[in-house]
Amino acid sequence: MAGDCPRLSGPDVDQCHLLSRAAVRLRGRFSPGLFTAIVLFYPVGIACYVRAATDGILSFAALITSFVLGALLMASPVILLLIKDKPYFRQDR
Numbered sequence: 120m121a122g123d124c125p126r127l128s129g130p131d132v133d134q135c136h137l138l139s140r141a142a143v144r145l146r147g148r149f150s151p152g153l154f155t156a157i158v159l160f161y162p163v164g165i166a167c168y169v170r171a172a173t174d175g176i177l178s179f180a181a182l183i184t185s186f187v188l189g190a191l192l193m194a195s196p197v198i199l200l201l202i203k204d205k206p207y208f209r210q211d212r
Contacts, residue, residue: 171177202208 168177168182
């Protein structure tokens with residue numbers, strides 16, 4: 120059943136992660152995350168979306184929502200790193 124899939128991010132978000140990992144690999148460092156993304160996460164994620172679509176659970180709005188939520192989850196660490204030095208978040212006062 121499509122509800123059994125624990126995946127929250129969309130394929131487009133994973134593609135951004137995969138491309139960044141590929142860039143690391145091109146500089147000579149091996150990334151096990153690249154192998155895991157290709158062998159595990161892409162097939163599982165695509166299967167979840169296909170199964171949800173064939174079961175009639177996946178609407179266009181749900182698809183877009185999952186992509187937006189996945190993008191926000193992937194962007195949140197970068198955003199937190201960018202705002203950590205703002206005066207509001209400083210703890211040394």
